Amino acid sequence: MLMLEKRAQPSKAWVYAAPILAVAITMIVGGAVFAMLGKPPIEAIRTIFYDPIFGDFASYSRPQLLIKAGPLILIAIGLSFGFRAGIWNIGAEGQYIIGAMAAAGTGLAFYPMEARWLIFPLMIIAGLAGGMLWAAIPAFLRIRFKTNEILVSLMLVYVAEAIQASMALNLLRNPDGHGFPGSRNLSQYSSSANLELIANSGIHWGVMAAVTAVVFAYFILARHRFGFDVRLAGQSPRAAGFAGVDAGRLIFICMLISGGLAGAAGMFEIAGPAGRVSIDFNVGYGFTAIIVAFLGRLHPVGILIAGLLMALTYIGGELAQLSLGLPGAAIQLFQGMLLFFLLAVDVMTSYRIRFGKTE
Amino acid sequence: MTDTLLELRGLTKAYPGVVANSDVSFTIGKGEVHALLGENGAGKSTLVKTIYGLVKPDTGKMTLNGTAYEPSEPRAARAAGVAMVFQHFSLFDALDVAENIALGMENPPAMADLAARIREVSEQYGLPLDPDMVVGDLSAGERQRVEIIRCLLQDPKLLIMDEPTSVLTPQEVEILFKTLNILREEGTSILYISHKLEEIRTLCEHATILRHGKVVGNCDPRQTSAREMAEMMVGASLHVPEKAPHEAGEVVLSIRGLSAPAPHQFGTALKNITVDVRAGEVLGIGGVAGNGQDELVAALSGEMKTAAGMVVIDGREIGRLGPNERRAAGLCAAPEERNGHAAAPDMSLTENALMTGAVRKKLVKNGLLDWPAAKVFAEEVIKAFDVRTPGAANTARSLSGGNLQKFVIGREIMQKPRVLVINQPTWGVDASAAASIRQAILDLAVSGTAVVCISQDLDELREISDRFAALNEGKLTPPRPAKGLTIDEIGLMLGGAHDMEVAHVDA
Numbered sequence: 086m087l088m089l090e091k092r093a094q095p096s097k098a099w100v101y102a103a104p105i106l107a108v109a110i111t112m113i114v115g116g117a118v119f120a121m122l123g124k125p126p127i128e129a130i131r132t133i134f135y136d137p138i139f140g141d142f143a144s145y146s147r148p149q150l151l152i153k154a155g156p157l158i159l160i161a162i163g164l165s166f167g168f169r170a171g172i173w174n175i176g177a178e179g180q181y182i183i184g185a186m187a188a189a190g191t192g193l194a195f196y197p198m199e200a201r202w203l204i205f206p207l208m209i210i211a212g213l214a215g216g217m218l219w220a221a222i223p224a225f226l227r228i229r230f231k232t233n234e235i236l237v238s239l240m241l242v243y244v245a246e247a248i249q250a251s252m253a254l255n256l257l258r259n260p261d262g263h264g265f266p267g268s269r270n271l272s273q274y275s276s277s278a279n280l281e282l283i284a285n286s287g288i289h290w291g292v293m294a295a296v297t298a299v300v301f302a303y304f305i306l307a308r309h310r311f312g313f314d315v316r317l318a319g320q321s322p323r324a325a326g327f328a329g330v331d332a333g334r335l336i337f338i339c340m341l342i343s344g345g346l347a348g349a350a351g352m353f354e355i356a357g358p359a360g361r362v363s364i365d366f367n368v369g370y371g372f373t374a375i376i377v378a379f380l381g382r383l384h385p386v387g388i389l390i391a392g393l394l395m396a397l398t399y400i401g402g403e404l405a406q407l408s409l410g411l412p413g414a415a416i417q418l419f420q421g422m423l424l425f426f427l428l429a430v431d432v433m434t435s436y437r438i439r440f441g442k443t444e
Numbered sequence: 445m446t447d448t449l450l451e452l453r454g455l456t457k458a459y460p461g462v463v464a465n466s467d468v469s470f471t472i473g474k475g476e477v478h479a480l481l482g483e484n485g486a487g488k489s490t491l492v493k494t495i496y497g498l499v500k501p502d503t504g505k506m507t508l509n510g511t512a513y514e515p516s517e518p519r520a521a522r523a524a525g526v527a528m529v530f531q532h533f534s535l536f537d538a539l540d541v542a543e544n545i546a547l548g549m550e551n552p553p554a555m556a557d558l559a560a561r562i563r564e565v566s567e568q569y570g571l572p573l574d575p576d577m578v579v580g581d582l583s584a585g586e587r588q589r590v591e592i593i594r595c596l597l598q599d600p601k602l603l604i605m606d607e608p609t610s611v612l613t614p615q616e617v618e619i620l621f622k623t624l625n626i627l628r629e630e631g632t633s634i635l636y637i638s639h640k641l642e643e644i645r646t647l648c649e650h651a652t653i654l655r656h657g658k659v660v661g662n663c664d665p666r667q668t669s670a671r672e673m674a675e676m677m678v679g680a681s682l683h684v685p686e687k688a689p690h691e692a693g694e695v696v697l698s699i700r701g702l703s704a705p706a707p708h709q710f711g712t713a714l715k716n717i718t719v720d721v722r723a724g725e726v727l728g729i730g731g732v733a734g735n736g737q738d739e740l741v742a743a744l745s746g747e748m749k750t751a752a753g754m755v756v757i758d759g760r761e762i763g764r765l766g767p768n769e770r771r772a773a774g775l776c777a778a779p780e781e782r783n784g785h786a787a788a789p790d791m792s793l794t795e796n797a798l799m800t801g802a803v804r805k806k807l808v809k810n811g812l813l814d815w816p817a818a819k820v821f822a823e824e825v826i827k828a829f830d831v832r833t834p835g836a837a838n839t840a841r842s843l844s845g846g847n848l849q850k851f852v853i854g855r856e857i858m859q860k861p862r863v864l865v866i867n868q869p870t871w872g873v874d875a876s877a878a879a880s881i882r883q884a885i886l887d888l889a890v891s892g893t894a895v896v897c898i899s900q901d902l903d904e905l906r907e908i909s910d911r912f913a914a915l916n917e918g919k920l921t922p923p924r925p926a927k928g929l930t931i932d933e934i935g936l937m938l939g940g941a942h943d944m945e946v947a948h949v950d951a
Binding site for chain 1: 745746747766767768769771777779781784785786787788789790791795798799800802808811812813815838839841842
């Protein structure tokens with residue numbers, strides 16, 4: 086019989102080997118799935134993982150990599166604090182939307198005033214504040230009434246989507262837009278545009294923010310009391326109480342961090358790559374960031390790598406859809422597999438497999 | 445009486461890195477109460493699990509009633525007539541007694557019949573128990589009766605009891621012993637594991653002593669002194685903790701009318717607890733588990749907040765402060781549960797040292813953690829309290845229970861608190877380590893700390909306390925000088941007899 090035995094110490098080797106092995110297994114199984122769909126497996130894998138960076142059209146897809154990875158990393162870093170502490174904010178997508186709406190509203194309120202030094206920072210603050218506000222709702226309900234933050238934060242995503250549609254159709258609709266839904270283009274308004282900092286690199290202010298968040302999160306987790314409290318609360322809630330961690334305060338702060346960063350990601354997106362408020366502005370970064378957070382095993386550097394990897398599979402997946410005619414569902418399956426295998430292989434970090442009889 | 449029920453021949457069981465049992469042989473006669481003695485880690489549990497079919501021996505044979513006995517699982521052991529009462533109960537709080545018992549049976553009868561059977565057995569053996577009671581409302585002693593009756597319903601030939609009296613009041617122990625004597629007279633054999641040697645001397649007619657997995661001696665406990673047995677267990681002469689003579693100083697900790705509602709459904713409300721503890725004094729608080737011990741520790745450590753004036757240190761009201769503010773005020777605490785409460789199992793010892801030492805050892809500066817200093821502190825604790833571990837980078841989970849206990853207690857003592865509150869300081873720790881923990885507590889008191897020691901081990905409390913009080917249903921009896929207090933008087937205090945004179949008339 087196969088048995089799992091808990092290791093006395095988590096294995097250091099497996100901590101590093103697990104993600105690599107998970108990617109390898111995903112490639113093998115994913116390749117098999119592609120083969121069953123009648124597509125050349127090796128070419129498909131190469132199209133997904135290799136071509137976006139080194140292929141013939143890499144000059145187009147390479148900047149896309151950072152544009153997509155930026156918000157994923159920024160949101161995932163925020164989520165990782167809560168996830169480590171056992172606080173499950175599933176509604177980053179909603180916080181992302183509300184942050185974007187708040188930022189867009191702030192920017193458009195000043196239109197057409199030329200004052201980038203004032204308006205752009207104000208929009209970032211509005212984005213942060215909007216996301217925080219949306220995350221504060223499940224946090225408050227959890228602390229005050231012991232509601233489940235998973236459900237509340239998730240349901241608020243749909244509320245946020247409804248608000249977004251309403252904004253695109255009514256309040257923020259472009260007065261010069263001939264009645265079409267959608268706001269003015271923020272990326273073409275010089276006071277609000279979140280432009281590329283280096284031409285054709287994909288690096289905009291949001292990418293800078295994501296890198297800063299990675300560094301900052303690393304420092305907080307390794308060296309600051311708050312990071313220690315977060316880890317302690319996640320591993321042993323009772324021990325955290327004994328150590329003097331105020332559970333309610335921790336829930337609130339973690340929710341505000343994740344909401345704020347998601348809102349900021351929304352701001353950078355709506356002022357840059359997306360450009361304007363529309364009915365379908367959100368594309369699921371808030372949900373994908375959950376996968377990125379776990380794929381990066383809630384570690385800042387891991388999240389950085391996972392965010393890039395995830396963005397790669399998106400871009401590579403689109404490329405494979407175009408050039409090989411792979412169905413979109415197969416690409417999603419492939420991405421899901423990645424998380425699935427990581428979690429499966431991850432068991433080896435804390436457990437060892439033994440063959441033998443039950444004792 | 446002299447017929448052999450169970451015979452063990454050369455049982456050996458090795459785990460990677462440790463031989464748990466090595467060539468263990470002894471016999472248990474019919475109707476015999478046989479004691480199994482040994483320190484933690486001596487191999488008692490492995491041996492008992494072997495008999496109960498949970499562990500398969502590498503070599504060796506067992507015979508039960510003259511036929512070969514090789515239980516492959518507990519079910520087979522039970523079918524052969526071997527039953528066991530574990531130290532930790534496996535009961536569901538939310539279910540009633542009969543439901544809990546039915547869950548442990550292969551073919552439970554109809555609930556009405558089962559309830560009737562439970563009543564019958566409980567009367568027959570003098571174990572009062574109402575089958576309709578919800579287990580969550582029962583005392584530890586009553587819970588144990590549920591486990592015992594669950595075993596007795598199977599009509600066992602051999603009943604194994606693992607540390608049965610650790611959670612009982614002296615009076616409840618008496619009831620239990622009466623039951624065991626009835627069983628003995630009916631011809632049931634009992635294998636009795638305990639480290640309370642006086643109990644073994646009154647109950648058992650035979651004792652087998654294990655050390656490092658080997659049988660190191662046999663004796664008739666009725667004719668061997670407790671000290672001799674203890675020294676056989678340890679293999680060396682025992683150090684008895686001593687307290688240097690000194691005077692109690694000024695009042696450091698005042699608990700004034702401390703009341704608090706139960707923190708959860710099966711918790712205990714604290715009711716108007718009032719007591720002063722002086723510098724250099726050890727206040728021992730006895731009581732059966734579940735009478736408010738956890739709640740009292742929480743109210744003192746700051747995990748549970750109360751009105752400000754209910755807890756006072758050096759004249760300062762701290763009832764509303766959190767754990768770290770209280771540590772700054774000089775109060776350190778160590779709760780009973782090590783894993784997940786006093787320590788975080790998956791964190792390293794360095795991290796666990798930081799967990800409670802941050803304030804008093806100044807391991808956090810401007811919110812930043814001083815890891816090198818935390819490591820030094822962890823290593824100091826490891827060294828001073830002889831914690832067996834390869835180093836401070838190891839997780840708390842990798843330590844044995846006794847070693848982790850040494851670390852947790854040592855971590856608080858080394859912070860030199862003004863007030864130390866500890867719950868069950870030597871629970872699960874072997875005799876020589878327990879003696880050194882008790883000595884450290886006494887030394888700390890001599891240096892001027894006010895110590896509140898909550899324990900269910902009455903011998904421990906008698907050994908270290910200056911004054912003794914009992915906790916009963918969230919109420920604390922007035923403390924009495926520990927010197928000269930007899931075990932009977934303690935028992936009556938534990939039983940909730942607040943007025944001793946009246947209690948004497950009753951008794």
